[in-house]
Amino acid sequence: MRETTTTGTDGAGAAPRDAGARDAAAPRPARSHGAPSPAAGGAGRGRAGAAPAPSAAEERRRARRSRRYRRDVRWSPYAFVAPFFLVFGAFGLFPLLYTGWASLHRVSLTAPTDMEWAGLGNFTRLLGDEFFWNALGNTFSIGVLATVPQLLMALGLAHVMNYRLRGSTFFRVTMLAPYATSVAAATLVFVMLYGRDYGMINWALGAVGVDPVDWQNGTLSSQFAISTIVIWRWTGYNTLIYLAAMQAVPRDLYESAALDGASRWQQFTHVTIPSLRPTILFTVVVSTIGAMQLFGEPLLFSPGGSPAGGVDHQYQTLGLYLYEQGWVNLHLGRASAIAWAMFLILLLIAVVAAVVARRLRKSQ
Amino acid sequence: MSVLSPVDARKPRDPRDPREPRKGAAGRPRRRSRAAGAGGQFHGGRIAYLILAVVTAVSVFPLVWTAVAASRDNTRLAESPPPFWFGSNLPRNLEIAWHDANLGLAFLNTLVVAGSIALGTVLFGTLAGFAFAKLRFRFRTALLLLTIGTMMVPPQLSVVPLFMAIAELQWTNRLPAVVLPTLVSAFGVFFMRQYLVRALPGELVEAARVDGANSLRVVWHVVFPVARPAMAVLGMLTFVMAWNDFFWPIIALTQQNPTVQVALTGLGRGYIPDQSVIMAGALLGTLPLLLVLAVFGRQIVGGIMQGAVKG
Numbered sequence: 001m002r003e004t005t006t007t008g009t010d011g012a013g014a015a016p017r018d019a020g021a022r023d024a025a026a027p028r029p030a031r032s033h034g035a036p037s038p039a040a041g042g043a044g045r046g047r048a049g050a051a052p053a054p055s056a057a058e059e060r061r062r063a064r065r066s067r068r069y070r071r072d073v074r075w076s077p078y079a080f081v082a083p084f085f086l087v088f089g090a091f092g093l094f095p096l097l098y099t100g101w102a103s104l105h106r107v108s109l110t111a112p113t114d115m116e117w118a119g120l121g122n123f124t125r126l127l128g129d130e131f132f133w134n135a136l137g138n139t140f141s142i143g144v145l146a147t148v149p150q151l152l153m154a155l156g157l158a159h160v161m162n163y164r165l166r167g168s169t170f171f172r173v174t175m176l177a178p179y180a181t182s183v184a185a186a187t188l189v190f191v192m193l194y195g196r197d198y199g200m201i202n203w204a205l206g207a208v209g210v211d212p213v214d215w216q217n218g219t220l221s222s223q224f225a226i227s228t229i230v231i232w233r234w235t236g237y238n239t240l241i242y243l244a245a246m247q248a249v250p251r252d253l254y255e256s257a258a259l260d261g262a263s264r265w266q267q268f269t270h271v272t273i274p275s276l277r278p279t280i281l282f283t284v285v286v287s288t289i290g291a292m293q294l295f296g297e298p299l300l301f302s303p304g305g306s307p308a309g310g311v312d313h314q315y316q317t318l319g320l321y322l323y324e325q326g327w328v329n330l331h332l333g334r335a336s337a338i339a340w341a342m343f344l345i346l347l348l349i350a351v352v353a354a355v356v357a358r359r360l361r362k363s364q
Numbered sequence: 365m366s367v368l369s370p371v372d373a374r375k376p377r378d379p380r381d382p383r384e385p386r387k388g389a390a391g392r393p394r395r396r397s398r399a400a401g402a403g404g405q406f407h408g409g410r411i412a413y414l415i416l417a418v419v420t421a422v423s424v425f426p427l428v429w430t431a432v433a434a435s436r437d438n439t440r441l442a443e444s445p446p447p448f449w450f451g452s453n454l455p456r457n458l459e460i461a462w463h464d465a466n467l468g469l470a471f472l473n474t475l476v477v478a479g480s481i482a483l484g485t486v487l488f489g490t491l492a493g494f495a496f497a498k499l500r501f502r503f504r505t506a507l508l509l510l511t512i513g514t515m516m517v518p519p520q521l522s523v524v525p526l527f528m529a530i531a532e533l534q535w536t537n538r539l540p541a542v543v544l545p546t547l548v549s550a551f552g553v554f555f556m557r558q559y560l561v562r563a564l565p566g567e568l569v570e571a572a573r574v575d576g577a578n579s580l581r582v583v584w585h586v587v588f589p590v591a592r593p594a595m596a597v598l599g600m601l602t603f604v605m606a607w608n609d610f611f612w613p614i615i616a617l618t619q620q621n622p623t624v625q626v627a628l629t630g631l632g633r634g635y636i637p638d639q640s641v642i643m644a645g646a647l648l649g650t651l652p653l654l655l656v657l658a659v660f661g662r663q664i665v666g667g668i669m670q671g672a673v674k675g
Contacts, residue, residue: 068578069573069578072578072579073573073579076495076499076578076579076580077495077499077500077501077504078501079579080491080492080494080495080499080579080583081491081492081495081496081501081507083488083491083492083548084488084489084491084492084511084548084553085492085507087484087488087544087547087548088511088514088548088550091522091526091544091545091546091547092514092517092522092545092550093514094525095521095522095523095524095525095526095529096514096517096521096522098524098525099521099522099523099524099525102524102525102528107524107528109527112527112528112531112532113528113532157415157419160412160415160416161416163409163412165412165413165416169661169662169665171416171419171420172661172665173657173658173661173662173664173665174420174423174424175419175420175423176657176661176664176665176668177423177424177427177654177657178423178426179604180604180608180650180653180654180656180657181426181427181608181650181653181654182607182608182610182624182625182628182649182650182653183608183610183625184608184610184624184625184628184629184646184649185430185628185646185647185649185650186426188628188631188642188643188645188646189426189427189429189430189433189643189646190426192433192441192639192643193426193429197442197444198441198442198443198444198446199446200429200446203444203445203446232422232423232426236419236423237668240665240668240669241668241669243669244668244669244670247669285516289516289518292518293518293519293520293611295520295610295611296610296611296625299629300629303637304637305629319520319611322520322523323615326523326524326527327615332524332527332528335523335524336524339520339521339523339524340521342518342520342521343517343518343521346516346518350516
């Protein structure tokens, strides 16, 4: 191995490429923190090989470089994570905690800096607030309607795509077209498709003899319609995630299963699904978080984009209710309380999921 | 031979060569999918293709129909059966949507916002991801856990204080209000860390150090070249997410200075909303990303799948 040396930490122009030439002229010890060579007798820190006795100036320079080197190794990791944590702390962590603080106050949107202590008032008020429970129920039902079929379909599709296929890249990319479509654009289109009088979906239903459905005003129908927007946008994405996990399943597992006489379906249920368990858990968690904060779809599903979530609040989600309380009714304190309620519910779900996951692992 | 030279030799042509990351990012998923063809033990039958054809149709249909509706007029859209083929009104509707929704400004704003966010996420994510993957420092595990943990926190939890802050700073309606809160992401750090843990041999960093490179040089000459495929993928994923971000921009911005998503919500708010114009706006707002997908589709697919296996 050739010793490549540069002028050290401050050598701006000295790329290792031209180091070879200098190498020959003045072989300098490399700064490895490996064991000192026997020639240096352990005293000359970081010297390699039998270097000629250095002059005093050389020695000082080396000591300086070595100090600089140690400082660099010691502190550079912090410098690398610092920009992230500075921005993250200011715009992620601090607001998170401050929301908790604000939820204990009466704060108006018109004068956000005038905070009046309210204790747990915002939270106790939520407990007796029928709109909160309504929004929570809607969030839950839309979440289930959107997540369960979505993940099941994604699983099945991933299985199909795990066959040897021609044009698999084409299918994968077109599947992502809905993912690349924004919430706003997707919802505007689906609102038209779900139109009661002139929408394509009611027209198609009419063609097979089904009466037109009032997608806006029914509770189940509107929630179903909103769920299909979510399903449309995210199924392809989840399919790719499952597909990646399926491709990581070792092939010999299938081979031995086939040798044992397992059918394709049995291979799917006995090999694929168990191997995918962590990935499935991951997608369930991510989808649950996504469902909890559902906002754009129900907002734009109503004509004109109102956060009321329909005339009877039949599809008002927690995200919409938070927005309505904060930015329509101007109660930022209440909005904060709703935000923390959402967070606590998510934590609860996470704990339940962790317990379930542990049970599953034990039962295996 | 110097350990540095293989990496360093690539340096002069790499950073500015746009084909390079594409090749790098594309190579991996393609290779993997071929290997997976072997892992997926059967050839797809007719039913598989039939299912995929249906899925493709369902994925694409709403987008195509957006264009169909955008090429008609409001009266035609209020008739049954709905139109199935293109009309002649597309240029007119696009023009009205462009002016009514302030889309020119919206595009410019969104480009600036999504571009800065993608840049910030990739740059800071790579630096922090490298530190978490390959360097030793105190609190490393704790900080990483903190980062991962907050990935799960919904953005609703920070809107109220953020809103108070931008009201205080009088940043309402200004782009920094939208850029700064999402300039870095925990996901970005985690994504880059997962990639670098595997892709960057510790010996390479060590060797660069032996060769006398300080940390900045290590990052520039070793980490960035190795991380480039993942950086490209993270950049594209972040760009798509930032372009489509909805919740915070609609709170922080108004129709006077909108992003595309904010501008689109304004389209439907007239007394008698012209549906064909709304569809034209939706079409315009979606086209740029569909273009990105058409060009970098393979890389984006690869990025999502890579993140899935390692995440």
